[in-house]
Amino acid sequence: MQLDPSEVEELAKALYVRALKLLPPDIKRGFERLSRAETDATARTILGTMVENIAVAERTNNLLCQDTGIPIYNVTIGRNVTFDGVAMTAAIRRGCERATHEHPLRSSVVHPITRKNEQTSCGVRIPIVNVDFDEREETVAIEMIPKGSGSENGSFLQMLIPADGAAAVKRFVIDRVIECGGRVCPPTIVGVGVGGTSDLCMHLAKIAATRPLGTTCSDPEGARIEAELSEAVNELGIGPQGLGGRATSFRVHVEVAATHITMNPVAVNIQCHSARRATALITPGGIAFV
Amino acid sequence: MTHHVLETPVSEAQVRALKAGDTVTLEKTLFGIRDATLIAMFDHGRTTRFDLKGHAVVHTAPNVRKIDPRPGNSCPYEPVCIGTTTSMRMERFTRPLMERDGVRVIIGKGGMGPGTLAALRDIGGVYLAVVGGAAALETTWIEAIEDVDMDDLHPESLWKFRITHFGPLLVTMDSHGGSLHADVNATATARRAAILAKLGAAERPA
16 A cells, blocks of 8 residues: 555644544543542532533534644554655644644644744644554554643653662652642543653653553553552542542553663653544545544 | 622622632633733733733633624634633742732632732732633633734733633632642642552652
């Protein structure tokens, strides 16, 4: 299969708008689960407002949240696909710009030093385009994540040392969740990276924060910590919007990578309750939103 | 816990009557303000042609559509999606915004810190929490964009919205030292040691 840049451009545009308007089914189910378990009256009201907002966005064909985020495109290329990588990346950028102008969307992207907003949702190295490969025959998957800043500002890295052990990793996560309180728009998905280098550790935390609910860390030790921390964060009493209650997080997600004998890095990246993402598959049969 | 309906602008007595845990619905006028607007006003000495005295500001930067000005509305924008951003980044601007421009009501999400709480107490103001991320719903409370100032900072301009039944909003910080955000943080901090012990992650003695 030959990847067509004009098709990628249209998809990059459509996925940005779709991600901003339709919350994935796993997150909607997450709200149902949290609402059933919540006993605090204020927390129940707040969760109810969030669920109502999802319905209003669908009914009025509007954005779920005003934060159009930093646009991230995760492209996964399968077997027997030929593509021009430069053309593909340029097509994604054009699609992202067109979504911003044609919808229109707020451009939330500025130069980091001058703070100049080009009003395109694009800038130096933005949108972020991550390219990976997998086994699927003649398939290209494009996942679009508009990463909101309230939760992205809840990002932390600590280069712990081996003597600190796994206990310090868990302590770090609990302390950062307390520190963030309501600022990261709970209920959240707490993404945790353990191991790797500093940059890989942070990237693992992002993968964890944006992984669908209901998925589990493929590493058994990571999965164990994930389960323990998921229970622990909802005992803190922070609750939806940080105004008290059980529902601080949908889930803590952990991703791990091997690390150096002298290192014990941990990273936290948080996803807000408007945990938006949209994915499409390109195959010889056409395009399908999944 | 009482519900209040307030039409802006409000008086000092009106905001001092509000207590943490009360709810408020706002009517008439609301201004949108955030990072770049406040940096321009208080770090770079810019002023606005809007009279903010006794008014309410919401921490926001909206999604808008450019339109031709209509009869009765000279502003070239209409709302697309308007929601609320995290307030804590604006912490150091609360006092000057209240002192210099006379703002009495701050609407945001996630709460603010001790500096804001002191300013609310000293000058007479209130912080109202909106449910962050519920912007599609919040947009239905906004009738029109009446005017815009400092639009070179777009989308972080100073926006003037006409509102209808904006809320209910929760009073989470009042002029009597009450802060639900501080209360929740104290609860979480108090529970920390037991939670860490259960995780086998208790702090080592120094």
